[in-house]
Amino acid sequence: MLRRSLKWFAMFVVLSLMFTINGTAFADSGKEEESINEKFGLPIVVYGEALSEAQKDKVRELLEVTDPSKVEEITVTGEDLVHYIKGDPHSNMYSSAKITRKDAGEGLVINQVTPENITEVTDEMYSNALLTAGVEDAVVDVASPVKVSGHSALVGIYKAYDQGEGAPLDQERTEVANDELNLATDLAKKEGLDQDKVSELLTEIKKEIAEQNPATKEEIEQIVDDKLKALEINLSPEDRQLLIDLFERMRALNINFDNVRNQLEDLTSDIQKRIDEAVGNEGFLQSVSNFFKELIDSIKGLFS
Template sequence: MIFKHFLKWVAAAIIFIFVFSSGNMAFAANGNSDEESINEKFGLPIVVYGESLSPAQKEEVRRLLGVNDTSKVKEITVTGKDLVTYINGDPHSNLYSSAKITRKEKGEGLIVKQITPENITEVTNEMYANALLTAGIEDAVVEVASPVKVSGHSALVGIYKAYDNGEGTGLNKERTEVANEELSLATNLAKKDGLDQDKVSELLTEIKKEIAKQNPATKEDIEQIIDEKIKTLEIQLSPEDRQLLIDLFDKMRKLNINFDNVQSQLNDLTKDIQKRIEETVGDKGFLETVSNFFKELIDAIKSIFS
């Protein structure tokens, strides 16, 4: 009986320490007042808001993107007109997805972070990164957020506008159009049976890496590269989708997009994609193990207090 009471006190103490420690850790994380230094070479980070955001939603996006002081960022809005200008989109579209762009020194690479991945339903980090590299954006930290569930396409347009209206140089319109075509094809392929977002991103990345390696001179060369990658990655595509890929990458070839300049970033993309595929495969077993652990722990605590 005494031993049982002792176990109760031990269990209560453990729970108290866990809750108290968790609270302190959360407080420390939220109370961090360190501010990132502004790179005067590139100017202020640029925050682009979707024009359909309500005032309350805009404040929520500011919070999500870490904008505590609006004087330390340049704020612009992406509109339906911009959708037409950059990607020949529908000017009447509702635009919610927003982005923060912090330019970096050459060679630092491109980092894409979705702050609200649960609300960006069609575009993954790797899809954004692939499209941005195609558009010519190579060295920056890009953070994407939306207070509501959206496909995520307007954030890409916002990033393009940031480079035109911000402190940086404007982008090549032909490249941004091809980049948008790439993103649209990627999101459409990811909806096909037998494919998912990671597999599509892996295919696009591997094709680009091979283009950088071979520097294809003809459309037939592009076709051969695509067929080889489809076979290697064991992907089944319809003749129509295969042709869309060939046409897309042939456009890139004609624009002389040099993927050799971003070879290391493409390699990093491959690693990220493969890591997530491995994690996804192992998720089921891992979650089952965690579930069983907590079930056993709860049962043990119940037995102590019963």
């Protein structure tokens, strides 16, 4: 009788934990059909040139393109890679995106529909690069049917943004934004750094630039050093210099981060939330492990 009671108790504990961890899976996922913003035209879906027809159909499904008449579909090519970021025209491009432009002040929202297939670029990295490029108010959904780094998605986003109504993006800004993304992903591979920490560093530097409006390279250098120290990040002299050179290029282009201060603040909050959740999940999983260890030890004790 005691053995059966313990068995049922253990099953109850496991089921309770499963519902706690996966509770959000039962939330209503239904979405109301979104109206078209006539100022900006139809949402634009950009497909990577290397996609097969079957893969393109899969991407349509992932990006919820159920009615082709309500989106504009275009393809991003190697020529676009050269035009926007001076990239290799022979690159295979799989990353795809849907861009829905929004009214001023609505902010930039990044949704990675297939995060398991975007291996190097986080939502926050995309946000930082796109704000640098001049994309401020839009919903951007990114998807790939195969594993990719995620870098080429930027080119598709730039092309889609230019296809809509309004002023085109500045090419020098798209190039420096691409270099920012490359540096971010490179730094995230360094020992002792992770993607969230790198995104936090870039965002904090931009916020300080918005606050101080530096007029010289020396002032940029001081801001970078201050943020490295505040976030307790140690970079090699070479990587530190790459960071300084990147933000000096932004200063020379007169990129005004004060215009997107609220979005940078939101980005900081999102990054900090991710960091806190990572720490919290580690603690939760450890507590679950400790609980079951103690439970097993208690059960063993009953029969010893």
